[in-house]
């Protein structure tokens with residue numbers, strides 16, 4: 206398979222391993238609404254934020270959507286689009302070294318993206334999907350990079366979004382580039398069909414289970430005038446007007462649907478009528494998801510959403526939330542987590558919250574935004590606005606100290622549950638099933654083995670029998686008798702005084718903190 210090479214690649218291919226694990230702090234004052242809704246906004250460089258989140262979410266994310274800087278060379282906007290932000294410049298200098306001075310902006314962009322994509326891969330559920338927005342500047346390199354990291358065989362599509370409504374007549378080449386791409390890799394997407402469990406029969410309709418379907422069209426009035434007309438309910442007389450892109454059915458077909466009692470009329474005249482779609486008629490009608498996404502949605506729709514929430518152009522080029530909603534429906538089922546590590550104005554969170562409300566299901570989001578002004582003043586404000594509307598909430602988090610200090614010792618600020626989460630993840634590659642409780646040395650089981658942690662935050666770095674962070678014969682006997690686990694045990698502690706033969710007999714592997722905690 207062809208791979209991509211660029212100046213600085215060698216320095217970054219394994220860099221994700223060297224990124225320190227940090228603590229994550231929740232800021233109650235900046236969090237909004239229900240803290241247990243499962244939604245997070247993390248302010249920080251996504252490289253460090255992703256590493257910090259990994260022990261909790263590895264393999265658990267169903268859908269990743271990212272919209273990284275497109276590297277167009279723009280500098281005057283709210284955020285830097287050309288990887289020349291101070292944070293990324295200094296990061297490149299540190300990681301790539303002297304060579305970084307000679308990198309072209311494309312090399313720099315690839316250096317920036319590679320370790321972040323490597324970490325993102327660790328989050329993805331085996332059936333999960335990653336969507337990446339990009340334009341012509343970097344699409345070629347990015348697609349090869351994604352093939353290299355996620356696997357060529359997991360390529361789903363290079364979707365096209367017509368983002369510009371009107372042609373650009375000022376280009377030097379004469380070509381008006383009116384589209385962007387969304388690259389998709391991973392397991393299969395859902396397609397435009399519906400799953401059977403979405404069909405219910407709340408009104409005992411004799412035609413059986415049904416689900417509500419959209420009736421909004423996709424054509425302008427000029428293109429399909431026969432689909433543009435005001436729709437009026439014959440029962441209530443409410444006139445619901447006509448959507449901007451018309452209806453899906455012409456007047457004749459609509460009249461037939463009305464006579465067959467297939468239309469769901471909202472009580473509010475501002476609502477949008479929908480159709481009853483019956484399972485019996487729908488079976489085996491699953492269709493492919495078109496590679497042309499967001500038809501009828503343009504960049505200006507995203508901008509309009511920002512203007513409406515903030516009363517000004519607080520963020521440039523935000524994606525329309527309806528575009529992200531289309532992707533979420535494809536990539537994330539009920540209960541799934543969606544991760545966006547280049548959150549910008551928070552469109553992904555906005556889309557998740559509103560799509561949940563309309564589907565009456567519960568997906569959760571994790572957003573990361575590096576900029577210390579954008580995250581609290583734009584992303585959080587937008588999420589608060591939508592959360593308050595739909596009755597949800599999110600936790601606002603920042604990155605804390607590294608788990609290990611410069612000498613490799615556990616940082617004294619690290620609590621028992623934080624270290625337990627980290628140890629469990631490093632031992633198993635999976636997130637800890639339940640937040641650990643300092644009262645229990647058993648922090649979790651995985652497949653056939655049980656994992657234990659002996660730690661006393663007051664005596665970090667000092668092996669002390671009195672502090673309880675040393676595996677002694679007495680502690681071992683207590684552990685063996687306190688649970689009826691029959692498989693192998695792995696015990697992490699600062700020290701061990703039990704002879705090897707006794708450990709072997711008990712089926713126990715001792716691992717010393719911090720040296721034998723081996724993360725990704």
Ligand SMILES: C[S@@+](CC[C@H](N)C(=O)[O-])C[C@H]1O[C@@H](n2cnc3c(N)ncnc32)[C@H](O)[C@@H]1O
Nearest residue numbers: 250251272284523524547549550551552574575
């Ligand atoms: C193109 S914008 C995303 C726009 C977003 N999709 C929206 O609709 O608002 C990219 C965002 O990524 C952020 N960003 C860039 N590098 C980052 C990094 N290393 N970690 C986290 N965020 C980063 C920028 O500050 C910017 O807000």
